[in-house]
């Protein structure tokens with residue numbers, strides 16, 4: 001069967017199980033768009049800005065565990081996705097980005113809308129391709145999806161020149177598994193290492209499980225939870241790991257790091273054994289490196305060998321798939337625990353961690369009578385109203401940290417947030433991507449009044465495809481997180497962080513045909529949120545909150561985890 005390059009692309013996406021594409025057309029992809037109506041199984045969501053498309057593909061991927069796909073034109077279409085590609089790269093999210101390119105004879109001639117997107121994205125993709133030979137296209141697509149989802153997942157870009165889209169060649173999707181000589185992620189656990197880790201856990205008096213986003217992407221939450229519960233091991237997680245262990249379990253310490261809990265940060269500091277699973281020791285997590293977990297033996301399990309020994313000294317480095325390793329570790333630990341004297345009890349340590357939790361739980365000063373609504377109370381209200389049964393996306397800043405702290409995530413893939421890059425404008429389009437995957441779920445973007453203005457145009461997309469995402473703006477009138485740093489470390493010099501000219505968010509929602517609500521008094525909060533969550537429309541709830549509320553605890557930059565500023 002002879003097909004054009006555009007047809008081969010769309011046929012191949014179908015073979016990879018793609019059901020939705022987030023995209024925006026242009027001259028360099030017009031041949032692909034011309035063919036799209038012939039592929040009714042590929043739903044295309046037309047965005048308003050290419051940054052929206054890539055964040056939507058990313059949100060879709062985080063919520064489903066599948067590969068998210070976006071399609072954009074050459075030049076500005078391609079460069080508009082770079083922030084989103086870097087966002088996905090930093091958080092190891094599987095996405096495939098298809099960019100149009102100028103015809104091959106024009107490449108390198110400064111042609112109209114030409115940009116070297118392969119060069120530009122080399123440092124922020126797991127891999128990228130410029131396909132000049134149509135006979136290689138199907139194989140390239142198959143490889144791209146395999147690379148995106150296997151090993152340490154990440155974004156893969158395919159740049160496809162316009163003339164290649166128009167040429168014809170025979171189509172056959174390559175059968176079987178992909179095999180690449182230069183790429184062989186090591187997945188299988190090593191039995192000796194499994195035994196060694198089980199013995200270390202058995203002997204440890206003060207162990208902590210430290211989980212990262214790798215637990216979520218490996219689908220290892222159940223194994224992690226089983227390990228912790230069977231052997232009384234307290235658990236903390238990074239922002240990216242939230243949800244991989246139930247937030248209502250007594251063994252849960254809360255998130256660690258700069259805005260982590262007192263209990264989590266003290267447990268890390270006091271621990272004698274840390275089992276780091278699918279986490280990468282980001283500086284927001286470790287604080288002052290030389291004092292991070294300095295009394296502990298460090299075991300680090302990661303599918304990506306380059307992430308081991310990168311930031312901290314690791315005593316037991318393990319390259320393996322987190323789920324396979326934890327499965328084997330559970331079996332080994334259960335055998336060991338049955339032997340008389342095989343397992344040192346951890347009850348004293350559990351008592352200690354519980355005492356830390358009781359001493360300084362996450363808290364905030366309640367609003368004075370007639371005072372402002374507290375942003376933390378808004379997150380708590382969302383949790384109460386939904387019983388935690390929703391997908392939460394966040395923007396970046398204080399809103400993100402409060403959404404992390406005050407919502408007890410119980411399941412993986414229920415929090416979508418830009419952890420590594422910290423991309424303002426991420427949350428709303430990511431929420432749309434998740435809603436496209438799960439039309440019947442409640443999807444809520446917890447936003448700041450600054451961040452939401454970065455991709456607000458996607459309200460049109462949400463309206464167009466009847467994706468009823470709820471945006472809850474914690475409106476403090478500031479770029480709050482920066483203002484907090486200015487207050488604490490820059491003599492309250494609130495330079496360019498006041499958002500005193502802002503749109504009327506209720507009217508803005510209505511201008512798009514969506515629903516808008518405003519809450520200024522605490523007594524109206526819950527009822528308004530309930531009303532908003534019940535509407536079938538996308539909507540904005542603009543909650544006017546305490547303008548100078550801060551996120552605590554806070555470990556100042558460069559300090560050790562126990563040097564926290566508390567409420």
Ligand SMILES: Cc1ncc(C[n+]2csc(CCOP(=O)(O)OP(=O)(O)O)c2C)c(N)n1
Pocket residue numbers: 395396397398399400422423424425447448449450451452474476478479480481482
């Ligand atoms: C694209 C982008 N630009 C700048 C920043 C730096 N930054 C981090 S938090 C923040 C303030 C966010 O303000 P807002 O969205 O109003 O949320 P709040 O902190 O008030 O909850 C800024 C500017 C960023 N993270 N991303």
